[in-house]
Amino acid sequence: MSTCFQKCDIRPFVVEGQQVGLIKSDVLKHLEKYPEVFCIRDCEQTKQGLVELNPAFRDYNERTEQLEKVLRNLRSEGLFPALQGWRDEYFEVKSERRALLKMERAATPLFGVRKYGVDINGYVRHPTHGICIWLQQRSNTKETWPGKWDNMVGGGLSVGFGIKETAIKEAAEEASIPYDLVKNLVSAGCVSFYFESRQGLFPNTEYVFDLELPLDFVPQNSDGEVQAFELLPAKECVERVFTPDFKTTSAPVVIDFLIRHGHITADDGKIGGFYANC
Structure with a gap:
């Protein structure tokens, strides 16, 4: 299917060194308020840089817990239409080798995860x-x-x-x-x-x-x-x-x-x- 986003408007979303999604600039500006959770840095492969879930998070459960806190805050602020469809249903975010964390289903479009x-x-x-x-x-x-x-x-x-x-x-x-x-x-x-x-x-x-x-x-x-x-x-x-x-x-x-x-x-x-x- 066709999409209308531009390369300058998106950044790779990285977990444990693996790209698992894409984040648009309208989402990024709200994630920047959580530097303890998201590391936004330059990248040789992309002029726009990338967004990385804090690599200090030790495992599946900690990554899930820290991301969940952010998502619940964003939901309470009413910032994204996607989060108004919150289901308390979880999808796994995976690399090629293993599951890295789980994410509320309604939030997955914000991070462009499969x-x-x-x-x-x-x-x-x-x-x-x-x-x-x-x-x-x-x-x-x-x-x-x-x-x-x-x-x-x-x-x-x-x-x-x-x-x-x-x-x-x-x-x-x-x-x-x-x-x-x-x-x-x-x-x-x-x-x-x-x-x-x-x-x-x-x-x-x-x-x-x-x-x-x-x-x-x-x-x-x-x-x-x-x-x-x-x-x-x-x-x-x-x-x-x-x-x-x-x-x-x-x-x-x-x-x-x-x-x-x-x-x-x-x-x-x-x-x-x-x-x-x-």
Whole structure:
């Protein structure tokens, strides 16, 4: 996905000598108030310098605790829209080798750290309409993307949960899919993208599963986060996913499904326009 930030506006975010994210200048000016937590220094690789979490912090727990104090202060000051969606849900910040700390999910866009999630493409093979895809409409009370159309099932990969475990959990909570159906999940790889909004930076990687469902199965929400489900023929799904009514950060997963099943081709010209308008 396209973004509009300039190189002069961002600095690498470093933990334990590893770059784990990017910080924009509008965030940096507030982090500068915490020199005991963040070291802002020059860097040979970037003229803008970098932001490093204090290397004196000894381990995962201390890094998490010190960062959490700052985030709670920033939240109480009402400085960032992203922090108004505070969830008390944690994502791990990782280097290539190990987890370095955990961070409140709502804060991750401020630091441009990669988030991982799980998505399930639920579909049926209809005798008349061919492949039809289940979509959900998010609740109007959701902190993020309220009322937008979305993939049938999706959720973030929180601390303490595995990929398949998250898929099974979200399938039950969001769509009441029983285990005797969800056990048939088929891994479809990963979809990665980079997105920017007023909340911050979103380098996302989604673990994708396909799930063929019986014709008579109708998803039912059980956690209050979905207001409706709709089963669409693939052709109608192609039209829906490219509209502003669809959640931007879920669209790539549905587009990937439609490409893999031959419903979007290179000749369609839709994908280029979608990413240009993000």
